[in-house]
Amino acid sequence: MQINSEEKKAVDIREIRERFPIFAQRENRDLIYLDSAATTQKPDSVIKAVSRYYREYNANTHRGTYRIAEKATVEYERARKTIARFIGAVSERQVVFVRGTTEAINTVAVGWGDRVLKADDEIIFSELEHHSNIVPWQMLAQRTGARIRLWEMDKEGRLHLDALRNLLSTRTRLLAIAHVSNALGTVNPIAEIVQLAHDNGTRVLVDGAQSVPHQQVDVTALGVDFFAFSGHKMLGPTGIGVLYAREELLDEMNPVQFGGDMIESVQVLTSTWNDLPWKFEGGTPNIAGAIGLGAAVEFLQEIGIDAIHRHETGLIRRAVEQLQALPGVRVFGPPGDRGPAVSFEITGIHPHDISTLLDQRGIAIRSGHHCAQLAMKKLEVPATARASFYLYNDESEIDRFVKAVSETRDYFAKWL
């Protein structure tokens, strides 16, 4: 039997960390960065790719007839191809560069939703969603008279397919769903969800912001209609992200930004649109960002996304097990598999106070509602503390983090 070389790869954390300049900074020597679900650190190769564009061939894309303009265009489009292959898109025409997940979802809400939805049509989103996969649909519903239906989660943050079956109706036009929950780490069975939705004639938009950075994603195999993700959560620069969609949907959609680069021809009263994907990329794009994201994907491919996933699965299991073993600590989220993020609380202590104490020990975690207020409400907490991991974290960091949580509980215990 042939063993896939990818399967054999193990992650050498020390070697990986050396490629992230931020960890080499003197003042960051003791930094334990556990907030990668918010944004990730950047490897040297990404920083250099961005800098090389500005230093060596800075020019606008798709216009100039001179050497560096041609180079900028080639590199920008090469990044698109790299990303398209990485997510399993059939064609790079399906990969639209946007600012991030939020802009991708808003583009679908306006460009597709306003065109397709009618009064009394229905949009389903889940209780787990990030606000960026809730609010654009609320606004769309207000504009069109469509109705919102909520796919509720259980107390452990799991969504059940039976509940979805009951929600789907002949009026359901769209289902908006996170691949992996940013707040609780829940991993949703997208292929099955898509199957159910498609059997009902419902389109599916998947928020992949927390999946693409951490696991193999094949948008074609999953069968999704729309897929959104952000570059900065996968080692890339901020301000760049991707909207993937099936080509016939992109064809039928309206552009939402009108201006340069997205037109084919302009007359006095009307204009026609450029080909895919440029039809959606009005104005000078984030060229450096796209090139940086291409470099980030190449970095992930070099380490191996499956190896990264295995490494993170080990980290999250270790963290959840150790936190659950601490008296006075409550871990939120589903039992079993989850993405590399764990939300928790210490009884009687507000998450802000936890994160301030951890920060004193150089440990960066997030406290708050994680832009998931519907999920927080279901859990009956105003906020949680959340630690999230990536390929540059290791077991010793998890152990120090859990020890600090334990010390935080003890620090307040004498008062409370």
Add this chain to the structure above:
Amino acid sequence: MALDDLYQEILLDHYKNPRNQGKMSDPDKRLQAKNPFCGDEVTLNLKFDGDRVREISFEGQGCVISQASVSLLTHYVKGKTVDQILELIERFQALVKGEIDQLDPQVEELMALQGVSEFPTRIKCATLAWNTLKKALHEYDSEQSDDEGR
């Protein structure tokens, strides 16, 4: 910055035993505010006697800093005139932003929140209730003049 400078005993006492917490029947002014950063909510209820705050209570939950801050707020503004309170709000905001390092001796327990100035991410926790009170006083004032104008 030592942690104990932030989490002073007096704050933990107010956190554990908040003063003037609870609903108020028939308040003259009620205002809710949220800290969008963390989702914490605070609601202030006020009853006036002329230009004085006769009664004040708060509802809501939050971190040690926000709860101690609102508890101390209610403790110190009760019985004061609106002008006195507005001045105190200014002074308090300046204190937690590190712009001044002293307050009147009459409100000395508020000095316990001075340590917040060294924790920039926590300033919003300390000021939420105070910003809300300022807004509530201004709103109440303009509601009163609207009524007089009618």
